[in-house]
Amino acid sequence: MVAFDEMHPAESGLRQPYTAYENWLNQQDPARLREKAADAERVFRRTGITFNVYGQSEAAERLIPFDIVPRIISGSEWRRLTQGIEQRVQALNAFLDDIYHRQEILRAGRIPKELIADNEAFLPEMIGVRPPAGVYTHIIGVDIVRTGEDEFFVLEDNARTPSGVSYMLENRETMMQLFPELFQKVKVLPVENYPQLLRQSLSAVKPSRVTGTPTVAVLTPGIYNSAYFEHAFLADQMGVELVEGQDLRVVDGHVAMRTTQGYKAIDVLYRRVDDSFLDPLTFNPDSALGVPGIMDVYRAGNITIANAPGTGIADDKAIYSYMPEIVEFYTGRRAILGNIPTWRCGEADSLKYVLEHLDELVVKEVHGSGGYGMLVGPAASKKEREAFAAKLKAKPANYIAQPTLSLSTCPILTQKGLAPRHVDLRPFVLVSDRVRIVPGGLTRVALKEGSLVVNSSQGGGTKDTWVLDD
Amino acid sequence: MLLGRTANGLYWMSRYIERAENMARLVDTGQRLALTRGAETAEEWNSVLSSAGADQAFAAAGRECDQNAVVDFLLRDPANPSSVMSSFETARNNARMVRTALTRETWESLNEAWMSLKRMLAKPVDDRDLPHVLDAIKRETALIRGAFHGTMLRNEIFDFAQLGIFVERADNTARIVDVKYYVLLPSVSWVGSSLDNYQWEAILRSVSAHRSYRWEYDAEYVPTNIADFLLLNQRMPRSLSFCYYNLTQSLRYLAENYGESPGCLARAEKMLARLTGSSISDVFDTGLHEFLGDFIRDNNQLGEEISTHYRFY
Numbered sequence: 106m107v108a109f110d111e112m113h114p115a116e117s118g119l120r121q122p123y124t125a126y127e128n129w130l131n132q133q134d135p136a137r138l139r140e141k142a143a144d145a146e147r148v149f150r151r152t153g154i155t156f157n158v159y160g161q162s163e164a165a166e167r168l169i170p171f172d173i174v175p176r177i178i179s180g181s182e183w184r185r186l187t188q189g190i191e192q193r194v195q196a197l198n199a200f201l202d203d204i205y206h207r208q209e210i211l212r213a214g215r216i217p218k219e220l221i222a223d224n225e226a227f228l229p230e231m232i233g234v235r236p237p238a239g240v241y242t243h244i245i246g247v248d249i250v251r252t253g254e255d256e257f258f259v260l261e262d263n264a265r266t267p268s269g270v271s272y273m274l275e276n277r278e279t280m281m282q283l284f285p286e287l288f289q290k291v292k293v294l295p296v297e298n299y300p301q302l303l304r305q306s307l308s309a310v311k312p313s314r315v316t317g318t319p320t321v322a323v324l325t326p327g328i329y330n331s332a333y334f335e336h337a338f339l340a341d342q343m344g345v346e347l348v349e350g351q352d353l354r355v356v357d358g359h360v361a362m363r364t365t366q367g368y369k370a371i372d373v374l375y376r377r378v379d380d381s382f383l384d385p386l387t388f389n390p391d392s393a394l395g396v397p398g399i400m401d402v403y404r405a406g407n408i409t410i411a412n413a414p415g416t417g418i419a420d421d422k423a424i425y426s427y428m429p430e431i432v433e434f435y436t437g438r439r440a441i442l443g444n445i446p447t448w449r450c451g452e453a454d455s456l457k458y459v460l461e462h463l464d465e466l467v468v469k470e471v472h473g474s475g476g477y478g479m480l481v482g483p484a485a486s487k488k489e490r491e492a493f494a495a496k497l498k499a500k501p502a503n504y505i506a507q508p509t510l511s512l513s514t515c516p517i518l519t520q521k522g523l524a525p526r527h528v529d530l531r532p533f534v535l536v537s538d539r540v541r542i543v544p545g546g547l548t549r550v551a552l553k554e555g556s557l558v559v560n561s562s563q564g565g566g567t568k569d570t571w572v573l574d575d
Numbered sequence: 576m577l578l579g580r581t582a583n584g585l586y587w588m589s590r591y592i593e594r595a596e597n598m599a600r601l602v603d604t605g606q607r608l609a610l611t612r613g614a615e616t617a618e619e620w621n622s623v624l625s626s627a628g629a630d631q632a633f634a635a636a637g638r639e640c641d642q643n644a645v646v647d648f649l650l651r652d653p654a655n656p657s658s659v660m661s662s663f664e665t666a667r668n669n670a671r672m673v674r675t676a677l678t679r680e681t682w683e684s685l686n687e688a689w690m691s692l693k694r695m696l697a698k699p700v701d702d703r704d705l706p707h708v709l710d711a712i713k714r715e716t717a718l719i720r721g722a723f724h725g726t727m728l729r730n731e732i733f734d735f736a737q738l739g740i741f742v743e744r745a746d747n748t749a750r751i752v753d754v755k756y757y758v759l760l761p762s763v764s765w766v767g768s769s770l771d772n773y774q775w776e777a778i779l780r781s782v783s784a785h786r787s788y789r790w791e792y793d794a795e796y797v798p799t800n801i802a803d804f805l806l807l808n809q810r811m812p813r814s815l816s817f818c819y820y821n822l823t824q825s826l827r828y829l830a831e832n833y834g835e836s837p838g839c840l841a842r843a844e845k846m847l848a849r850l851t852g853s854s855i856s857d858v859f860d861t862g863l864h865e866f867l868g869d870f871i872r873d874n875n876q877l878g879e880e881i882s883t884h885y886r887f888y
Contacts, residue, residue: 328671341675352580363579365731365885366833 109253109513110525111176122179122573125291135522141283142173142518148279170566171276172517173283176528176548180575183544186249186257189442190532191540192432194245197264197419198536199435201241204418205231215430225472226417228380230387234404236413238310238537243411244303244375245534249442251513258445258510259428260529264420265412266377269547270533271335274299276547276569292574294544299533300342302541307373309537310409319372321345322362324353326378326394336377350378355398360408373409380414422471422505423449445510451502459506460497463490466506468497481557483509512557515568517550527551529559530570544572577676579886582735584673586887589739591666592685592716595659597747598649599712601627604781606705609642611773620645626754626781629657646705651696659712660696663689676732684722688715731832734825735885742878745818746871751781752805753867775801782813802863803855815870819847822877839880846873
């Protein structure tokens with residue numbers, strides 16, 4: 106299976122979006138390029154862009170490797186992608202509003218009831234709650250993979266608290282520091298205004314009682330969280346406070362933060378804390394990361410929580426398999442961006458097929474994330490497959506399976522020059538009064554030759570993603 | 576507007592950077608004394624431990640009081656919360672917590688210092704490398720201070736960090752003098768007329784003031800002058816007086832900024848008045864040891880009042 110290479114497709118030399126870049130590249134001294142790559146690592150390490158990997162205490166702070174070859178997307182490709190993304194995030198929000206109110210889609214029989222009722226990601230506490238401005242999922246990271254010239258698929262909708270946007274911004278910053286002349290030769294659309302867009306977007310969904318500029322804050326679990334750097338970075342760039350649960354308390358019907366001059370009310374909370382930790386009075390009673398009573402304030406309409414609690418029901422992997430139906434149900438049109446064909450192992454026929462074709466499928470846990478608990482059939486040993494089959498039979502509804510896609514590749518710089526590696530793409534989407542998408546996103550790249558797993562926790566790296574101004 | 580937790584983070588970040596530097600200076604002093612004296616070094620290392628406020632923790636660790644053990648305890652031991660490495664860990668964690676309140680230069684200088692010291696202090700420090708390591712620690716803290724002073728806006732963020740610096744420094748200087756107070760007492764000093772210059776020099780050196788002393792006073796080491804220099808001289812950047820001048824200044828800025836007049840400011844002003852209103856002979860009349868004991872207690876109390884008033888917790 107030969108993968109589609111986005112720079113040098115097998116049959117036809119160089120793809121158009123890479124022309125200007127390759128011209129520049131051919132004039133560079135390879136040794137100098139490798140030096141620049143080392144510079145990039147130093148820049149990252151010094152600014153503290155580090156990533157805690159769970160379960161690896163000895164490497165508590167590890168860098169996500171950065172590759173200096175950009176991943177380039179043409180303007181017209183991007184326009185098509187954004188149409189599909191916009192349609193999808195509108196459907197996701199409509200689905201969430203429906204599922205926490207009239208549940209028309211269940212009544213219409215388009216999705217089985219038990220998929221919602223038995224799902225941990227569905228929060229009964231949200232039934233009948235309408236968030237300010239009616240938006241549920243404000244910040245979404247749609248993971249997209251490519252398999253050919255015109256073949257884009259959505260791999261996952263991250264509708265809870267997607268991370269990685271700070272890498273998108275720092276990757277660009279680093280590239281501009283390393284190769285300023287390159288940005289004069291190639292016109293690339295800017296991503297730097299993401300924090301401003303985020304602030305605008307969050308302000309646009311302020312509670313209706315707020316007439317002036319709302320007070321916005323970012324809620325982090327704290328410095329030991331793997332994405333802490335990003336939380337701090339975004340708060341800083343937006344010019345808002347970075348708060349922890351211990352700073353917050355409910356005062357006179359509002360969520361307020363403890364300042365050196367007393368408590369001050371917060372109107373919009375961009376929370377990077379999971380649902381279950383948000384309010385010990387409503388959810389996990391042991392949580393020290395949340396704010397006791399915040400859900401009461403929320404239900405009273407006195408604070409906007411972004412993303413709203415309970416959005417996980419929309420990006421659940423079992424729900425994912427129904428996304429084509431969901432998009433059609435709420436937008437009345439076929440999904441512009443396709444899904445990857447998915448077998449729901451809870452269905453007897455599918456389970457049979459999956460067990461028979463384990464050597465060619467990727468099997469994922471419905472509630473897993475970060476590439477943990479999954480089986481990449483073709484790469485697994487017979488023994489691993491057998492062990493996984495046993496798990497699968499024990500709890501079939503816990504798994505979905507997908508074909509092993511031949512993800513597109515993009516070159517990375519190795520000691521021996523350029524070499525293709527598989528990539529995916531996570532554009533970041535902001536939803537409020539309108540949909541805002543910065544041109545680009547986070548390209549994740551599997552650094553190991555032939556590997557299809559791009560997760561940073563499993564040896565993946567990142568690239569700067571360019572959308573051309575053409 | 577500033578979060579109480581952020582003010583707390585800034586305060587402790589500064590305290591721990593200051594503490595790390597002070598530890599390096601104390602070890603430097605101990606090492607010089609050991610070099611010049613040879614025989615009775617255990618006693619000197621003991622007094623270094625007391626100056627560092629680490630004698631009890633060291634005794635609890637049950638190690639023999641020799642140079643290697645003390646140096647290791649003060650520079651590297653993770654069980655010692657005030658060791659240079661522990662201090663840098665705490666300072667950096669606080670800085671991470673208040674990252675958005677710091678300039679990029681300040682954060683990066685602290686982060687780089689942490690990285691380079693982590694490498695340098697990964698293994699016990701060899702005798703021959705000790706001077707080099709101590710210099711590196713002092714240089715790193717100087718770089719952080721430079722980045723901080725050169726780039727931070729003079730607002731409340733700056734003031735809370737200043738409070739941390741000077742509460743810690745005042746405590747450090749008071750301890751150093753208190754440990755050696757008997758050397759400075761006139762009644763004792765004449766007894767051992769040959770009570771060696773190196774003792775006095777050591778005290779001054781531990782606050783990097785052995786040269787500036789000579790610029791301010793006679794070339795001769797006179798105990799009352801040394802005490803005056805370290806406690807009351809307002810131009811000496813590690814003296815109690817200097818620390819309290821700056822503490823009062825920052826507390827006044829905060830009070831003006833917030834439109835209030837808190838008890839911690841009144842306390843700091845009272846302490847400053849006591850330092851500026853006294854002559855060194857007044858101090859000796861009260862009893863140097865008693866004076867310092869009171870001071871250390873009041874200084875701690877001020878720290879407590881600051882953290883309560885500004886809602887650190």
